[in-house]
């Protein structure tokens with residue numbers, strides 16, 4: 001029988017009851033101290049019929065933050081808060097991994113400890129504005145990290161991974177997508193370094209590989225995924241040769257034997273994207289592959305039937321459809337997402353989307 005979205009599978013050691021994943025979605029509804037609340041547990045538990053839930057991007061340290069009310073994984077209160085989430089998801093038979101996040105330059109001094117400058121591979125200011133507690137404010141020119149600081153960042157990823165395991169997560173996903181710190185190192189639009197972390201593709205991939213190694217040492221490769229977005233211009237990022245770079249990234253990740261590679265197969269905003277062959281990228285990676293961006297039920301089933309993807313992640317559809325699996329199974333109509341309540345607020349547009357049962 002051909003596999004489809006409803007067939008069980010395994011990503012590393014994580015057993016999935018179906019191949020439908022909830023994509024990581026920042027929702028800015030953590031409580032004081034960036035601690036997950038009961039409402040966050042309710043939100044994730046409502047979606048526990050997915051084969052895999054990937055949490056919203058979760059800052060690994062105080063300097064990793066770049067948005068208001070994003071739940072962290074760097075102190076004990078946050079770990080306690082996340083325990084409510086994992087327990088609620090597991091009680092409903094779901095699986096959940098935490099997305100490990102450092103925003104790099106996509107931040108603002110008002111969100112940084114001591115109002116310091118955000119950090120980045122190079123001192124290049126992003127175009128655009130940061131979301132802060134005081135509203136939108138222009139991005140600033142970040143401070144380039146010294147080479148001596150990089151082991152400390154790798155150690156923050158390792159500590160955050162241990163915290164995630166302590167909080168009861170089934171695994172972690174390294175966020176190397178969407179213009180945040182690891183992606184800023186990967187792509188040459190944002191990485192102008194002249195040391196061994198800049199210049200060649202090998203050098204620009206070095207920090208991602210060091211982080212992946214450290215995270216794998218804590219969690220085991222069979223519980224670690226990596227997310228990349230080769231074309232996404234989001235957060236003012238670009239690369240002069242994305243196909244070569246990300247084929248190299250996939251090749252370099254192979255020796256770890258990761259649970260999965262998760263690929264955002266296009267751009268969020270911005271036209272005129274360079275040509276990119278995602279099937280070729282997929283062939284470079286020897287493990288399981290999660291495909292994302294613009295999938296619906298038919299495209300998801302086609303990607304699985306053709307062997308392109310092992311699992312398909314849904315973003316916007318999961319915001320609005322807590323019972324997406326049942327709706328796909330029954331070919332039921334889908335709720336439309338309310339963009340006004342994506343980022344921040346309360347239960348409205350968060351935990352109040354109706355299921356088929358009402």
Ligand SMILES: Cc1cc2nc3c(=O)[nH]c(=O)nc-3n(C[C@H](O)[C@H](O)[C@H](O)COP(=O)(O)O)c2cc1C
Nearest residue numbers: 023024025026056057264293294295314315316342
């Ligand atoms: C409200 C919102 C928040 C998002 N937050 C994250 C995030 O925290 N981490 C991440 O890697 N991607 C994030 N994304 C991107 C989604 O994971 C996904 O790649 C995107 O929505 C495309 O998938 P879709 O077409 O199924 O919606 C976010 C997208 C949206 C709409």
